Amino acid sequence: MAMRELIRTIRSHIPFGLKEADMCQGICRGCSKKMLEMLDTEISQWEVDLNNQRVRPTLADLAFVEKLARRTHKVLQRNNLIKGGL
Incomplete structure (x- = not known):
């Protein structure tokens, strides 16, 4: 499923464990x-919904999550917390 793959990619590229x-x-x-x-809140909710088979993500849902991940990645790069592309 596309949303699960997107979430896997995000989790592998975004360092959610950074200390404050x-x-x-x-x-x-x-x-x-x-x-x-x-x-993290957005993709965690999607994981719960997908596991419970409550909803099916639309292309708009995929685009929103991808855009949020790219914006997050960009902020982390600007703050010198990560290097490289998403």
């Missing part, structure tokens, strides 16, 4: 903590 002390050092160019929390 590491995220909140120096100049902040977008809030890494808030973006990570928002993305």
Whole structure:
């Protein structure tokens, strides 16, 4: 299923385990903590819904989750918390 694959890709490229002390050092160019929390909440809810077979994701759902992941990745890059592309 496309949403499960997208979630797997996101979880493998986004470092959800960053400590707050590491995220909140120096100049902040977008809030890494808030973006990570928002993305984690979104994909965690999708995982629950997919496991319970409550909903089927639409293309719009996939596009939204991908866009949120890309924005989160970009903020983490700007704050020098990760390198490379998504």
